[in-house]
Amino acid sequence: MTRFIHDQFAKDYLEELLKPYGEVRGSSRVVGEVREIDVLFSPLTKQSTNLETLGLLGRFAATAAIFEPFRNAASKEEICDCLLKLLEVRGGLQRQANRNKTSIPELELPKLWILTPTASTTLLSGFGATQKVGWLPGVHFIAEYLRTAIVAIHQLPRTQETLWLRILGRGTVQKQAIDELEALPLNHPFRRATLELLYNLRQNLQVNQNSEEDDRELIMRLQPLYQQDREQAVQQGEQRLIIRLINRRFGEIDSSTIERVQGLSIEQLEALGEALLDFSDISDLEAWLNQQIE
CATH class of the missing domain: 1.10.8 (Helicase, Ruva Protein; domain 3)
Structure with missing residues (x-):
């Protein structure tokens, strides 16, 4: 199985992109049963750099956030597990606020962004997920008080705004994103770091004996780019x-x-x-x- 290789890449990738904008904690444990949050992000109070550089991902990172990326399409059970992580984090914040006899500022309540390469209509309707005015196709919000969205990466429009999320897609979606990444100016702040992470992913996939067809195609796509670099x-x-x-x-x-x-x-x-x-x-x-x- 190469899922864990891709999972680690996704965590490292999100941490690399988000660290200029705030505190990033990867694989953070939450109370209750042993569960790990993939990426827990707290934005800086005063941003010295422009979040718009990250496009849609930057919009997600404008407030406290939990990012849960999936290599394979997230199942209903996996999404429920993500919701449990969110509720446990919120419960911890509420207990701390109660001890301090304060309330939790709205901006400190994390939003949960579930990043899945694909999402079926059945899955989305099962969670009552809907699209909101002012948001791009592919971003599906569930009940408002849960502060959660399922991001179906394959539904995101192919624009510069969604590039940094489509890197986490699969198959054609990911390959197109890599093409766009390659075409960015050499001095783009995230081009080099993203390519290096992709090269590390390529190397890890090459030594794995159980590569899937998607993985082999990804290795082939990255090979000439790696050699050129x-x-x-x-x-x-x-x-x-x-x-x-x-x-x-x-x-x-x-x-x-x-x-x-x-x-x-x-x-x-x-x-x-x-x-x-x-x-x-x-x-x-x-x-x-x-x-x-x-």
């Missing part, structure tokens, strides 16, 4: 080394020369590293760079 990392390392050598040899070089060096292939960077030994001054470097574009 590793080659890019090697190239960037070569660039930094060559630029340091040039600066040490001829003093600080200007930004235009740095850009030209950064545009070289790995093979050209290696050749430049050898040629540097024979350069007398910066003009030799400029002449060498000019030869590369002839």
Whole structure:
């Protein structure tokens, strides 16, 4: 079974995305029977970063929240178990408030977000789940006082706003999200961290002997991206080394020369590293760079 591998990825992934915005506690135990909350989140009182970067996930994280992600479609029993976790957390908060003779501020009551790759009409109707005005398709709220929503990831529209949730989908939904992740600007605050977590997931799935078809397809999708990223990392390392050598040899070089060096292939960077030994001054470097574009 690879479900536990995916479960750990989902927890690590949500923690990585949410930690700039508040306190994140993974695998938090609650009172009563031994139950563990996957991700318990408490937002910062004053946000220094923009939650809108996370789109719909950021909207979920605007208040205290419990996130329960599922690799397989959540069953009615699993959803009931999630509700028990929520009620136990609320019970603990209420007991603390009673001891302190205070009331619980509305914003401190956590909302439960059940993230499931798919959800049948029967399941949703069984919990009386409905969509609310102002929310995207795929977000189904159950009774108001329970502060709970079932998020059917396969129903979410394919937009930038839902990208960070669709990464937790399955099959085509997840692969499309990875395509969109790859297309993000290289300096996007969550692109690199998400890719690294996906590469770790890929590695864990590769060593597992019981991979499912979805897992094998995911490994195949990530393989060229992983290879490309590793080659890019090697190239960037070569660039930094060559630029340091040039600066040490001829003093600080200007930004235009740095850009030209950064545009070289790995093979050209290696050749430049050898040629540097024979350069007398910066003009030799400029002449060498000019030869590369002839």
